[in-house]
Amino acid sequence: MPTSRAATVLGYLAGFALLFLVWHLAAVFLVRSALFPPPWPVFARAFVLIEDNILQEQIVASMRRILQGFLIGSACGIPIGLAIGSFRPVRMLLEPWTEFFRFIPAVAMITVAVIWFGIGEESKVFLIAYTTIFVVIISTAAGVGAVGRDKIRAAQCLGASRLQVFALVALPATVPYILTGMRLAMANAFVTIVAAELVASNDGLGKLLWDARLFMQIEDIFVALISLGLLGFLTDRVFRLLIRAFAGRFNPTM
Numbered sequence: 001m002p003t004s005r006a007a008t009v010l011g012y013l014a015g016f017a018l019l020f021l022v023w024h025l026a027a028v029f030l031v032r033s034a035l036f037p038p039p040w041p042v043f044a045r046a047f048v049l050i051e052d053n054i055l056q057e058q059i060v061a062s063m064r065r066i067l068q069g070f071l072i073g074s075a076c077g078i079p080i081g082l083a084i085g086s087f088r089p090v091r092m093l094l095e096p097w098t099e100f101f102r103f104i105p106a107v108a109m110i111t112v113a114v115i116w117f118g119i120g121e122e123s124k125v126f127l128i129a130y131t132t133i134f135v136v137i138i139s140t141a142a143g144v145g146a147v148g149r150d151k152i153r154a155a156q157c158l159g160a161s162r163l164q165v166f167a168l169v170a171l172p173a174t175v176p177y178i179l180t181g182m183r184l185a186m187a188n189a190f191v192t193i194v195a196a197e198l199v200a201s202n203d204g205l206g207k208l209l210w211d212a213r214l215f216m217q218i219e220d221i222f223v224a225l226i227s228l229g230l231l232g233f234l235t236d237r238v239f240r241l242l243i244r245a246f247a248g249r250f251n252p253t254m
Helices: 003-031 039-051 054-086 088-102 106-117 121-145 149-157 162-197 205-214 218-250
Strands: none
Touching: 003 039, 039 054, 039 218, 054 088, 054 121, 054 162, 054 205, 054 218, 088 121, 106 121, 106 162, 121 162, 162 205, 162 218, 205 218
C-alpha cells in the first residue's frame, strides 16, 4: 500500500476513533441518560445481532433495494441527461419536468408509490429510483455542457463525425460528472431507504429502526444508525476513487 494511501486510511481510523471518544465522553459525563448509551453497549448489541445473523439480513435487504433502485434511476437518468445537454430542443422540453419533479422529495411520494405499486418491493425500489434519477440527469447534462469547445473543434478539424465527437470526446469528458451525480444520488438513496422501509416492510435497516423505536431498544437504534453511516461511507469512498480515476484520465480540470 502506497504511503499516501496508508496515511489516508490511518487518518480515517483516527477520525472514527475521535468520534467514538467524543460519543463516550458525552454519554458518560454530559448526557447520562439511558436514551443515549455509550459506545460499548451498542457494540455489544451489534455483536449479538451479528451472531444471530439479524444485522446481516437487514443490511442485505436494504442494500438490495438501494442498488436496484439506484441502477434503474441511473440507467434512465444518464441518457436523458446526455440528451438534455446535447440537444437544445430536448433541453427545452424536458428541463422543466426535471426541475419540477426534483423539488418533490421522495418522502412525499411514499403515498403515491403505495397506491401505484402496493406495499411490496416495487414501491421501495420506485422511491429509490425516483430520488436517484433527477440528480443524475442534472449532473450529466452539466457535464455535457462543460465539455471544452476547443476539444470539440479540434476533433472536427481532424475529420471526426458528429457521432465520433460525441462518443470519443464529449462522453468520456462527461463521465466524471456522471459519477459525481451518481455519488450524490447514492447519498439520497440512503436517506430515502429508511423512510421507504417504514411502510409495511418485513426487513431492512429501516424496519430495524422502526421495531427498535416501538420497543424502546435504544442500542438497536444506534446499531442501525451506525450501520447506515458505515455503509454510506464505504460506498462514497468507492465513488470518490472512480471519480478520481476517470477525472485524471479524461477530465484533468475536475
